[in-house]
Amino acid sequence: SQTIHQWPATLVQPVGSPLSLECTVEGTSNPNLYWYRQAAGRGLQLLFYSVGIGQISSEVPQNLSASRPQDRQFILSSKKLLLSDSGFYLCAWRSVYRGSTGELFFGEGSRLTVL
Amino acid sequence: AQSVAQPEDQVNVAEGNPLTVKCTYSVSGNPYLFWYVQYPNRGLQFLLKYITGDNLVKGSYGFEAEFNKSQTSFHLKKPSALVSDSALYFCAVRAPNSNYQLIWGAGTKLIIKP
Numbered sequence: 001s002q003t004i005h006q007w008p009a010t011l012v013q014p015v016g017s018p019l020s021l022e023c024t025v026e027g028t029s030n031p032n033l034y035w036y037r038q039a040a041g042r043g044l045q046l047l048f049y050s051v052g053i054g055q056i057s058s059e060v061p062q063n064l065s066a067s068r069p070q071d072r073q074f075i076l077s078s079k080k081l082l083l084s085d086s087g088f089y090l091c092a093w094r095s096v097y098r099g100s101t102g103e104l105f106f107g108e109g110s111r112l113t114v115l
Numbered sequence: 116a117q118s119v120a121q122p123e124d125q126v127n128v129a130e131g132n133p134l135t136v137k138c139t140y141s142v143s144g145n146p147y148l149f150w151y152v153q154y155p156n157r158g159l160q161f162l163l164k165y166i167t168g169d170n171l172v173k174g175s176y177g178f179e180a181e182f183n184k185s186q187t188s189f190h191l192k193k194p195s196a197l198v199s200d201s202a203l204y205f206c207a208v209r210a211p212n213s214n215y216q217l218i219w220g221a222g223t224k225l226i227i228k229p
Contacts, residue, residue: 006158043221044205090158101166102209103149104217106158 002027006091006107013114019064019078021110023091026072031093033074034104035066038088050074051096086114117142119208121220128196128227136191136223138206147209148189149217150180154202162204165189176200196227 006023013019025031035047046059048066056066063082067075074091088111092104118141128134140146147166151159163174170182180191191204206220 042203044219046216049216088156092159101164102147102217103161103164104159105161106151108158109156111156 002093002095002105004091004093004105004107006110008110009108010111011113013081013112015083015114016080019076019081019085019112021076021089021091021112023074023076023107024072025093028072028093028095030071030096032096033068034092034094035074035076036090036092038090038109044090048076081112081114083114086112088112117208117210117218119206119218119220121204121206121223123223124221125224125226128225130198130227130229131195134193134196134200134225134227136204136206136225138189138191138220140187140189140206140208140218142208142210142218144211146211148180148182149207149209150174150178150189150191151205151207152176152202153205153222159205162191198227198229201225201227 003026032051034049036044037047038044048056048058050056050068053068064078088109090109091107094104120139122137149164150162152162153159162178163172163180165172165182173179178193180189182189203222203224205222207217209217
């Protein structure tokens with residue numbers, strides 16, 4: 001069966017420090033991968049998605065970047081965090097196999113607090 | 116513009132009573148519709164989906180949802196609420212030819228009181 005791992009679960013960082021959140025998927029190949037941000041425990045904002053290694057689409061201009069160095073690895077980064085980067089970050093994957101209906105499967109999330 | 120609306124910010128239900136969480140959508144063509152649940156400080160869990168066929172779909176934890184094409188709605192229901200159903204619920208829709216991107220509702224907080 002497929003599983004998704006996301007870490008760290010909790011992170012407290014000072015303003016101006018770098019960020020790296022990592023997500024890996026097991027049990028599938030060539031998934032589509034997504035990074036979402038959830039502010040104030042409510043709506044989901046799509047930040048990045050990737051359809052393959054090295055292929056990143058950015059949905060929102062911001063202080064963050066994403067990379068996909070391996071098929072099942074997706075990394076969210078920042079060189080200098082802002083206070084507004086605080087939030088709950090969620091990684092998700094979707095199967096691209098024939099017959100897939102498009103539902104996403106989420107990791108457990110990473111809570112980032114920027115002070 | 117394509118959109119999903121969850122008109123209720125919060126729904127309060129007594130334990131044992133039926134519950135409904137509302138979702139309406141605006142997309143062109145025949146959509147795929149999804150419900151997710153999120154417990155505090157956790158990721159979203161997939162509950163159920165409507166793709167085609169029977170308008171009433173059953174999912175995890177005793178939840179079901181009814182697709183109504185004429186009203187463009189996909190309301191989530193459960194015959195008898197449990198306190199453990201208290202969580203944040205999201206409706207999402209994938210429009211045809213949308214490159215598989217989901218459009219998300221804002222979420223509805225469901226509170227089940229003992």
